[in-house]
Amino acid sequence: MTRVLTNCFVYTGDATHRCIPDAAIRIDGGHIRWIGPRGALPTGVDDEAMDCQGRVVMPGLVNTHTHGGLGLHRGVCDVGDFQAWAKVLSPHTSTLTIQDNRHGCELAVLEMLRNGITTACDCTRYGADVFSEVARTIGMRSLSGALANSPNLRSAGRPNWPLALEETKRALERRGSDPLCRFYVGAHSPYNCTPELLVEIKRAADDLGLPVVIHAAENRAEIEIVQQRHGCRPIAHLDRLGLLDSRALLAHCVWLDDDDLARLARSGAGVSHNPISNAKLAAGIAPVPAMRRLGIPVGLGTDSTLSNNSLNIFQEMKFAALMQRASSLDGSLIENRDALAMATLEGARAMGWDDEIGSLEAGKAADLIVLDLDHPLGLTAERVMSDLVYAAGPQHVRHVMVAGETVFADGRFTRVDEGEILGRIRRHYRS
Ligand SMILES: [Zn+2]
Structure with a gap:
């Protein structure tokens, strides 16, 4: 037709x-x-x-980072930094069932499409294929998967590895040929995963030819934890373990030094910039102009309705520009074309999907x-x-x-x- x-x-x-x-x-x-x-x-x-x-x-707008399954819990915590927030929401998120996840995803997909978002990268803990199933039914494109963590580092909830991998393989069999659905193999973060698990996740992703999605360098406490445990910063840690390449999508990347920036640029990894979530959780302001000057693809993400609390890429565009200007006292940063690129083509590139969308x-x-x-x-x-x-x-x-x-x-x-x-x-x- x-x-x-x-x-x-x-x-x-x-x-x-x-x-x-x-x-x-x-x-x-x-x-x-x-x-x-x-x-x-x-x-x-x-x-x-x-x-x-x-x-x-x-x-169509591209949302490079969200957690649709948390759509039920908007407004559960609006006060406190990342650590305080994580403590408040833990009882809510660790008891989520697959049905809760599905309901949250339905709310998220409806909200995103209404807001002009046609593609989203979704992250969950269980039910790696739930978002993609809901999204394709309502008519949205998705990059979906689950973020695995190491049970000894993250006590709440049941272990989700290798369950996440099994779910992803099943989803690939069922919907691998659906043009609306793509999948990744995910890790929660450098602090919630052991080095062994991170390596295992990367190996599984390579075997399946899939991207790796992970939260990284989101806040200062994370830098200190990883530094203490592994003697280096999160980005260097991921790089040394072989996780950084053009198939990696890193959410946040707020706390980067020059070495981190150079490693990201060399690797070809994409970054999801979540300015509103980062501001709300008092995490900081990501060095977006520096990343983009080095050619690192930076897309925009809303994060979940728990930390934002809306799934609105128009707001992220405006916020991304305003935060850089307010913090640097440089009104020339993030021109309109830069904000629009991050919301569309560059976001698609960060997700490895710019051959088709953006x-x-x-x-x-x-x-x-x-x-x-x-x-x-x-x-x-x-x-x-x-x-x-x-x-x-x-x-x-x-x-x-x-x-x-x-x-x-x-x-x-x-x-x-x-x-x-x-x-x-x-x-x-x-x-
Ligand atoms: Zn996230």
């Missing part, structure tokens, strides 16, 4: 940040076949035509969002990019398309009944 979108202002999100004021996009199945000025659209008969009524079209270009997946943006002076590239970073939000998202299929339009999901899902979850916990 082919479909053509016309009468739209497109921010392509490609390497040059090209904008096309009066654009047309021809979609064939799940992919973009042609994109350019409407006047140059090659003639052809399309099965469906969509008039975007002058709205803005941009690539920008609107011929041959790539048709993952896009249509926004109701207007500017009193008219839309130009500068105004649109500025609005997307500083003024836009979920309230402007009118239409969400994933792999060429409309999954959300004018406030309604097309594949599922949102009211039914929310009612079911409400009844489950309130009865």
